[in-house]
Every structure is written in structure tokens, then in C-alpha cells.
Amino acid sequence: MKKRWQLMGIVMAVVIMASALGQPAFAAVKLTGKTKQTEYSDTPFGKHGKLKVEGTKLVDKNGDTFQLKGVSTHGINWDVGYPYVNYNSISNLRDEWGVNCIRVAMYTQDYNGYCVTGANERKKLLNTIHTAVTSAKKLGIYVIIDWHILNDQTPKKYQKQAKAFFKKVSQKYKKYGNVLYEICNEPNGGTSWGTIKSYAKSVIPCIRNNNKNAVIIVGTPNWSQDVDVAAKSPLKGYKNIMYAVHFYAATHQQSYRDKCEAAFKAGLPVICTEFSACEASGQGAYNFSSANEWLKLLDKYGAGYISWSLSNKSESCSLLKSSCNKTSGYKTSDLSRMGKWLVGKYRE
Numbered sequence: 244m245k246k247r248w249q250l251m252g253i254v255m256a257v258v259i260m261a262s263a264l265g266q267p268a269f270a271a272v273k274l275t276g277k278t279k280q281t282e283y284s285d286t287p288f289g290k291h292g293k294l295k296v297e298g299t300k301l302v303d304k305n306g307d308t309f310q311l312k313g314v315s316t317h318g319i320n321w322d323v324g325y326p327y328v329n330y331n332s333i334s335n336l337r338d339e340w341g342v343n344c345i346r347v348a349m350y351t352q353d354y355n356g357y358c359v360t361g362a363n364e365r366k367k368l369l370n371t372i373h374t375a376v377t378s379a380k381k382l383g384i385y386v387i388i389d390w391h392i393l394n395d396q397t398p399k400k401y402q403k404q405a406k407a408f409f410k411k412v413s414q415k416y417k418k419y420g421n422v423l424y425e426i427c428n429e430p431n432g433g434t435s436w437g438t439i440k441s442y443a444k445s446v447i448p449c450i451r452n453n454n455k456n457a458v459i460i461v462g463t464p465n466w467s468q469d470v471d472v473a474a475k476s477p478l479k480g481y482k483n484i485m486y487a488v489h490f491y492a493a494t495h496q497q498s499y500r501d502k503c504e505a506a507f508k509a510g511l512p513v514i515c516t517e518f519s520a521c522e523a524s525g526q527g528a529y530n531f532s533s534a535n536e537w538l539k540l541l542d543k544y545g546a547g548y549i550s551w552s553l554s555n556k557s558e559s560c561s562l563l564k565s566s567c568n569k570t571s572g573y574k575t576s577d578l579s580r581m582g583k584w585l586v587g588k589y590r591e
Contacts, residue, residue: 250369252291271585276572278334283452287343294421294458295387296483299512300545301458311385311547312589313344314562318391319371320350320357327553328371330378331571336553337382339573341589344385346425346516346549347375351404352395358404372412380421385548387460387516388412389425391480396432398442398462405442406449413453424450425516427462429489436464436472460485460516467517468495470503474509485512491560492534496524500540507544515541515548520581521559525551529559531584538588550585 256490261508283289283459292304303309314336317324336342349372350356355364372388379386398405409424416422426446430439443461450459457483463473467489480482488503506513520534521527541548550562557565562582569577578586 244584249347252379264547272341272575272578272583272590274309274335274573274575274578274586276335276574276577277338278331279338281338281383283383286337288380288385288421291550293456294423295456296458296485296512299510300505301485301512301514301547308545309547310545311344311514312342313346313385313387313547313549313551314340314342314585315346315387315389315551316348316375317547317552317556317561318348318350318354319368320353320355320360321556323554323556324348324552325367325371325480326570328375328378329373329463329571330381332553332573333378333384333571334382335571337384337414338588342384343377343378344387344547344549345553346387346389347372348389348391348428348552350391350393351507353393356395357408358395358401369412373415376416376419376422380419383405383421385421385423387423387425388416389428389516391428392462392515393429393431394517396430397434397438398427398430399434399438402442402445405446409446409447410453411459413450417453423458423460425460425487426450426518427562428487429466430462431466434464436476439464439473439474440478447478447484451481458485460487460514461485466551468499469502470506470511471509474506474511477511485514486517488513489515489517490537490538491518491523491525492520492526493530495537496530496533497536497558500537503517504540504544507546515546517551518548519551519560520584525558527559527562529581529584534584550581 319325467487470488520529554561555563567577
């Protein structure tokens with residue numbers, strides 16, 4: 244018995260030291276890679292139904308606060324993104340990772356983006372989105388369709404295409420209560436909040452004409468970090484609108500959390516649709532201590548968060564090891580360090 248208590252003491256010491264160093268003290272996460280048969284009434288959507296915005300929070304069909312805890316694909320334009328969008332893969336995320344939402348990131352300009360590629364390639368992108376939406380519907384989880392602007396910088400650049408796209412997908416999925424729409428990923432390059440608001444006012448009606456109540460997420464300036472700026476002049480006259488904040492914890496630390504908390508205190512409904520514990524480049528060292536502080540802040544206000552990204556791409560933010568060749572059936576040994584930390588958090 245004495246040896247047992249000594250061993251427990253050593254384990255606790257390691258946990259404390261790891262926490263102090265900003266390193267993850269991983270819980271015993273054991274993934275089998277198997278999918279499960281679940282009654283629909285026991286799934287996230289089966290329990291909570293269509294979501295809406297009240298105050299600063301998402302609430303479920305019963306009016307109770309509901310946090311989305313999800314995973315984003317990498318860009319479905321890439322072979323490090325689209326192969327993971329399949330039923331068994333998404334089932335693994337629900338059944339073993341504790342995920343209740345998947346975000347489908349479709350780049351608009353970068354690498355055969357939707358707005359710069361041919362008709363056949365656009366069709367493939369739409370088919371991948373359809374696979375994600377229908378799989379999520381069958382599995383009873385939520386799905387965010389993400390218009391992933393990046394190097395195009397301003398959403399105004401492809402506003403015409405955005406309007407046509409959101410008109411198309413909102414018509415197609417108007418009866419799907421589990422679909423949310425993120426209309427501009429990360430405005431950057433000095434794009435002002437006024438410009439983003441103008442874009443949003445143009446695109447939101449394209450969705451509302453087909454679905455009056457779907458939750459719509461609007462990106463904010465400076466790679467969706469300046470939610471405090473949006474809080475000073477939010478969109479007026481629309482319901483079920485949220486505002487995106489993104490963070491990469493090794494880069495975005497306390498001053499960025501202060502901006503986010505200021506937005507919450509001002510009454511802005513904020514959701515984190517992209518985050519990781521590494522640097523903003525998607526590479527570099529992890530800062531799990533900073534990441535823990537971010538999640539603590541978001542939990543305080545009942546805000547959801549979506550991790551970037553389900554991929555084996557050789558970068559710090561990938562949730563799978565670069566040596567993992569699976570596109571479903573993920574076991575513990577297939578997860579990257581970031582993946583293990585995330586699953587440990589979601590399964591707490």
C-alpha cells in the first residue's frame with residue numbers, strides 16, 4: 244500500500260510539473276477507432292435540436308445554453324482535407340472524441356479555391372460538403388459550412404460568388420436543422436469592420452430567404468481576432484447572428500483574451516470557430532497553458548469552440564500524426580500531441 248501511495252504521489256507531481264510548464268497532462272485517452280450504434284434521441288442533435296442565439300450564447304430547443312465542441316477539416320480543396328470527410332470518420336469524432344460539431348472549411352481562393360477553379364472542381368467541393376452535411380445529419384451532430392477566405396483578404400473580393408454559393412447551399416439544406424453558416428473565415432490585410440458589415444448585409448439575405456432561423460457566423464477583422472471592434476458596432480436587425488474569434492494559443496495570449504472578454508461583456512455573441520495550441524502559422528511550439536486559459540474563458544461565457552484541423556499534414560496544428568494513413572478508425576496511436584490534448588479536453 245505504501246508503494247502504491249508513493250507511485251500516486253509521483254504521478255501527481257508529474258502532472259503538476261507538466262501543468263506548470265504549459266505542457267499537457269494527458270488523461271488516459273484510449274481510442275478503439277470503432278463506431279457505435281446510438282439511438283438518434285441520444286445524439287447531440289437528437290437531444291438539443293435546432294440552435295438559436297440568445298444574448299451572448301447559443302441555446303438549444305429547450306432554451307438551455309449549448310456549447311459546440313468540434314473539429315474543423317483542413318481545406319477540402321486539398322488532399323490533406325477532403326479524404327477525412329466521410330461517414331466513418333465523422334462517426335469516430337462523435338463516438339470517441341466527444342465532438343458534437345464538424346466545420347467544413349472550403350477555401351475560396353487558395354489552391355483551387357471555389358472562386359478560381361473550374362466547374363468540375365466546384366462540383367467536387369459541393370459533393371464533399373454534401374457528404375459532411377448528410378453524414379452529420381445521420382449521426383445527429385452539427386455542421387458549419389465555412390466560406391474560407393484567406394489570401395483573398397477581403398470578403399468583398401468574391402462577394403458575388405459568395406451570394407450565389409450561400410443561396411445554393413441554404414436552399415439545398417433549408418430543412419436541415421443542424422447546419423450553421425460561416426460566411427467569411429478570416430478577413431485580413433487591413434479589411435475594416437465596416438467592409439465586413441457591408442459584405443454580411445449583402446450575403447445574409449441570401450441565406451435568410453431560404454432559412455429564416457439558421458445560425459450565421461460572421462468573421463471579424465484581423466484574422467477574426469478583433470471581436471472587440473465588432474462589439475462596438477454589431478449588425479442590427481438580424482437574429483441568430485454570431486461573431487467569430489480565432490486563436491492560436493502560442494501566439495495569441497492574454498491581450499487577445501482581454502479583447503474577447505471585452506466583446507462578451509459588451510453583449511456580443513462570440514463563437515470560436517478555429518483554434519489550436521500552436522503558433523498562428525500552424526507550426527511551432529505548443530502553449531497548452533495559454534490554450535487552457537482560452538478554453539477557460541470560453542467556458543465561462545458558454546461559448547463553443549472548434550479545433551483546427553482533422554488532417555495528417557505535417558504541421559503542429561494537425562490532430563493526426565503525419566505517419567497516419569487512415570481516413571477513419573483513428574486509434575490513440577494515430578493522434579498527434581495536439582490531438583491527444585484535444586480529445587482529453589473534450590472527454591473530460
